[in-house]
Amino acid sequence: MTNSTASRAAKRYAAAYDNLSTTTAQAVLRAEELSSAAKALLGVNDLLNAPTVPLTQKQEAVRVALKNWPQVASFVEVLLGAKRYNLLTQIVDDVRALTDQRQGILRAQVVSARSLSEAEKQHTQEVLSARYGQEIKADFQTDPALLGGLKIWCNGELLDGSLQGQLDRLQEELIK
Amino acid sequence: MAIRPEEITKIIKEKIEHFDTSVDVSEVGTVIQVGDGIARVHGLNNVKASELVDFGNGIKGMAMNLEYDNVGCVLMGTDTQVKEGGIVKRTGEVISIPVGAGVIGRVVDPLGRALDGKGEIKTDKNMPLDIVAPGIIDRQPVKQPLQTGIKAIDSMVPIGKGQRELIIGDRQTGKTAIAIDAIINQKNIPENERCICIYVAVGQKQSTVAQVVKTLTDFGAMDYTVVVSATASDPASLLYIAPYAGCAIGEYFMWQGKDVLIVYDDLSKHAQAYRQMSLLLRRPPGREAYPGDVFYLHSRLLERACKLSKENGGGSITALPIIETQANDVSAYIPTNVISITDGQIYLESNLFLSGIKPAVNVGLSVSRVGGSAQRKTMRKVAGTLRIDLSQYQELAGFAQFGSELDKESQRQIARGQRMTELLKQNQYAPLTVGEEVLSLYAGTHGYLDELNVPEVLPYEKQLLAYARTEQKDVLKELNSSNELTEELEKKIVSLLDQFKTVFKAGK
Numbered sequence: 076m077t078n079s080t081a082s083r084a085a086k087r088y089a090a091a092y093d094n095l096s097t098t099t100a101q102a103v104l105r106a107e108e109l110s111s112a113a114k115a116l117l118g119v120n121d122l123l124n125a126p127t128v129p130l131t132q133k134q135e136a137v138r139v140a141l142k143n144w145p146q147v148a149s150f151v152e153v154l155l156g157a158k159r160y161n162l163l164t165q166i167v168d169d170v171r172a173l174t175d176q177r178q179g180i181l182r183a184q185v186v187s188a189r190s191l192s193e194a195e196k197q198h199t200q201e202v203l204s205a206r207y208g209q210e211i212k213a214d215f216q217t218d219p220a221l222l223g224g225l226k227i228w229c230n231g232e233l234l235d236g237s238l239q240g241q242l243d244r245l246q247e248e249l250i251k
Numbered sequence: 252m253a254i255r256p257e258e259i260t261k262i263i264k265e266k267i268e269h270f271d272t273s274v275d276v277s278e279v280g281t282v283i284q285v286g287d288g289i290a291r292v293h294g295l296n297n298v299k300a301s302e303l304v305d306f307g308n309g310i311k312g313m314a315m316n317l318e319y320d321n322v323g324c325v326l327m328g329t330d331t332q333v334k335e336g337g338i339v340k341r342t343g344e345v346i347s348i349p350v351g352a353g354v355i356g357r358v359v360d361p362l363g364r365a366l367d368g369k370g371e372i373k374t375d376k377n378m379p380l381d382i383v384a385p386g387i388i389d390r391q392p393v394k395q396p397l398q399t400g401i402k403a404i405d406s407m408v409p410i411g412k413g414q415r416e417l418i419i420g421d422r423q424t425g426k427t428a429i430a431i432d433a434i435i436n437q438k439n440i441p442e443n444e445r446c447i448c449i450y451v452a453v454g455q456k457q458s459t460v461a462q463v464v465k466t467l468t469d470f471g472a473m474d475y476t477v478v479v480s481a482t483a484s485d486p487a488s489l490l491y492i493a494p495y496a497g498c499a500i501g502e503y504f505m506w507q508g509k510d511v512l513i514v515y516d517d518l519s520k521h522a523q524a525y526r527q528m529s530l531l532l533r534r535p536p537g538r539e540a541y542p543g544d545v546f547y548l549h550s551r552l553l554e555r556a557c558k559l560s561k562e563n564g565g566g567s568i569t570a571l572p573i574i575e576t577q578a579n580d581v582s583a584y585i586p587t588n589v590i591s592i593t594d595g596q597i598y599l600e601s602n603l604f605l606s607g608i609k610p611a612v613n614v615g616l617s618v619s620r621v622g623g624s625a626q627r628k629t630m631r632k633v634a635g636t637l638r639i640d641l642s643q644y645q646e647l648a649g650f651a652q653f654g655s656e657l658d659k660e661s662q663r664q665i666a667r668g669q670r671m672t673e674l675l676k677q678n679q680y681a682p683l684t685v686g687e688e689v690l691s692l693y694a695g696t697h698g699y700l701d702e703l704n705v706p707e708v709l710p711y712e713k714q715l716l717a718y719a720r721t722e723q724k725d726v727l728k729e730l731n732s733s734n735e736l737t738e739e740l741e742k743k744i745v746s747l748l749d750q751f752k753t754v755f756k757a758g759k
Contacts, residue, residue, distance in 0.1 A: 082320050228279070231296045233338065236274035245270050249263060 085162040089169030092150060099177045105146070106174040112147040113167045115140055123160050130155060175212075183213040183229035188221040188237070203229060278341040282306070283321060285333045288486045289531045292322045292339045301381065305340040308332045311362075312339070313346060313488065316532050323532045325488040327362065347377040348496045350503035355447065358464055358478040361489050361496035366480055367464075378503055380495040384554040391560045393594075396625045397446065397512065397569050400436030400682020401429060403612045403675040406634035406692055407641075408597055411625030412446075412510050413558025413567040417589055419574045419581065420599030424611050426573045428679050429597065430514040431463060433571065435470045436682035437512070446512040446569065447504050448476040451497035454490050454520030457482045470680065483520075490524035498555050501568045505557075508564030513556070517573035518549060522585045539584045546588050553592050595619035609676060614641050627685060629736040633692045637671065640696070644668020663701075670700040673708040686730030687716050690744065699748050714758065715751055723747050 092109065096102035116123065119140055123133050134152045141148035154160045175182060183203055185191075191199070196215055203211040207230055218226075222238035280294025290312060298304065302314045304324055310332060316323030326333065327346075348363040351374035358367040361380075365372050393411035410416045418426045434448040450467070452460045460480050467473045477500055481493035494515045501511040515521070522545055529542035537543050549572075556570035572593065574586050579600065581590065590596055595618045604611035623631075643664050650657060651665050674695045677683075683691075691712045694700060700708055719727045726743050733740060 086320075231278055231280070231294050233277050233279040233340070234274050235277070240275060241270075241272055244275065245267065248270065249266055 081162060082165060084159060085165040086169050088154065088159065088162065089166045089173060092166070092170055093173040093177075095146075099174075102174045102177055106170050108144050108147050109150070109170055110167050112141050112144050112151070113163055116151070116163070123155065179209055180212050181207055181209040181230055183211050183227055184216065185213045186216045186218050186221060186226045186237075188217065188219055188223050190217050191215060199225070199227075203227065280304075280322065280339045282333060282335055282337045282339060285326075285330050285335060287531050288326050288330055288488060289528070290324045290326055290330070290333055290339070292324055293320065295322050295339060295341060298322055298341055301345055303342045303344050303346050305342055306333050306337065307340075311342075311346075313492075315528070316534070325491075325528055325532075326486065327488050327492075328486065345379045345381065346492060347379045348499050349374040349376070350378045350500050351376050354477050354500055355475060356473050356477070358460075358480055359496075360485070361479060361481050361493040363496070376503065378499040380492055380499050381551075382499065382502065382555070384551070385557050385559065385563075389560055389563055390557050391565075392624075393558050393567075393621045394625050395510075395558075395567075396622075396627050396630075397433075397510075398436060398440060398685055399429070399433035400439060400684070400688075401432055401610060402677055402683065402688050402692060403610055403614075404429070404597060405626075405685070405688055406630060406675075407614055407638050408595060408612070408617045408619040409622035409626040409630070410569065410571075410619060411558075411622045412569050413556065414595070414619070414621055414625070415553045415556045415570040415572065415593040416619060416622070417572050417574060417593040417596040418599070419576060419586060419590070419596050420611070421576055421579055421601045424599040424601050424604045425609060425679070426575070426599055427459075427463070427516055429599075429610055430516060430571050430573065431466060432680065432682050433512065434467065434476060434514070435472050435680060437475060438470065438472055439682060439684050444510070445475060446510045447501070448472070449479065449497045449501050449511065449513045450476060451479045451494050451513065451515050453481055453493050453515065453517060454483050454524060455480075455516065457484065466680070487524040487527045490521060491528060494518070494521055494552050498552060498568070502555065505559060505566035505568050506564065508559075508566045510566060511568045513568060513570050515552075515570065515572040517575050518589055519575045519585055522548065541584060545585070546592075549585075549589055550592050553589075594621045607676070608672065609679070612675075614638065615645065628734055629689050629730065629740075630685065630692075632736045633689050633696060636696055637692065640664070640667055640671055644671070666701060667698075669705050670703070670708050671695050673705050674700065674712060676709060683716070684727075684731050686727045687719070689730050689736075690719060690727070690747070691715060693744055694748055697745075697748075699752070711755060714755060715748075718751050718754060719747060723750075 093102060096105050119136050122128055122136055133155050137151050137155065138148050141151065154163060185199055196213070200211045200213050203213065220239060224237040226237045226240065227234040278295065278297060280292040282290050283293045284291040290306070295304065298314045298317065300314060300317055304312045304314055306312055306326065310326060310328040312324035312326045314322050314324050349372050353372055353374040357365060357369065357372060359372060360366055363372055393413040395412040397410045397412045399405055399410060404410065418429055420426050434450065437445045437448060450463065460482060464478055467476055479493055479497040479500065481489040497513055497515070501513050504511050522541060525545060525548055526541050530536060530540065534542045553570055553572060556568045558567040559565055572589060574589050576583065576586055581587070598613045598616040599611045600613045603613060644667065647661055647665050648668065650661065674691060694715065700711065703711055726747050729740060
């Protein structure tokens, strides 16, 4: 199975799961449920991926592990039945992307050399939402290798304002 | 020249001072898979087909497949430095190559990087590789001759400026030799009519390319020649773009109103490189595992050969694509494709080659569909009966062993054919001027050779040309320049040949 057919399948399952919800609020709730359920299932991952374990036993394990989220449990059972359980993490990401789309939220990844203060984080998000015209939900990380400045991934773009990036570009320029 | 450290410091300081420190915005994707010179990239949402993308570390790639959730790119370099998860940036550009007078006399790779160790290529213009060919209005019919200096070709399969003439044959039949001779022959042609030559080596051995470059240098042909080289050790992507690179360099000169001769050596390897890329990109295979668009691959390249109209400067690109056949099979996929695209073919045969007929042109199967109208009138008049003579000879050749039992007319035809076949033999790297060609063919078609023994034909020709070059310069000069074989000129030729007859007899 190629990478692309797998991710195509994952997208279809995600779309189906997302279609269960009629309102945005419901969709957000369901997406969160799915993501916490996926985390809860990490413990029994080996069992669920094992080819020798019979399907009924796997389904039983899922029902026990996810007894708080019966709807998610039946979704995972469907995945198990279709032998698509290995796509679960990808499906979680895709479902999140779909709910983001419903809410008009854009995800961003912000990497800085040192950890940012709350005010700085707030300001970064505001600047980004002004740039893209959408609400931004940023994930903040630190990486001392940047030396200074920010590196932001958002909407398929890389905004490189880091010192390290500038030094790299300067190096290229000088070699030319 | 001494390098002054303070000067360098100054330059570096200046560069640092003027360095743009603003935020660098780029559209990016990440590598999800890499191998066999192909990278699959996630992201790059707005990338366009055949856009150049940057993998970092100086490695560039070309976006070939725009799929549902990934982009298939071919790498224009080694894939060892490209890692899974690595960042790929869009450049917003298509591949282009530096063009201009600065590339003449150089050996470059398909990206325009110098390979001859003579320093960076200095030009002020870049041309994209893949351009749509000039349209109908921009062109005019092919009507000027392009002299290859090879008797067999200039007389029977004449090539016109702006034509596409395929050179096809098995390995070791002298395909490259014909192309190289045509390039060397441009030296004999006055500078205002001379073609700028481009030799594109696709998938050749490095040693072969080095040999070609050395030959061209030795004959002084590099003064007007560019060599574009993508050898067998280069990635398939470079082999794929090499002919387009050569064509882009040629197009620049064409639009300057100059005449260009391009040799694509060879397009079978080009098709194989494209097949490799296509299969690795998981495009569906078709006949002989070539992808469905392999015809378009060559047609869009060869369609760019043309003769521009007067309003556009009247420049031209003449293409000599080369195809290597396997066991003389011209009905394989790529040979039939290219035969149907080009305006004729020069068919070389290994058994002719082995029986000592060099160039090993098969007269019956070689044709030129547009060159005839471009042929010089002098040549046309002299060579008019040549083709018929030879085909009649070939028909009768089987009976030749019966010797005297044949009727007189057949014997005459066989004798003529044997001598003409002998006369059309020509050494490599010895192209002739038009005048010389006309003179020796005139001798052949007007019966001057009939009284000689077959082995005497080539010495006769050699001495005749030497005699004409030293004793009868004026006649040769007139033959070289005139376009019409007037009665007066014909008389001069006849008297030259008669005079030489006595010289040759005396010399025996």
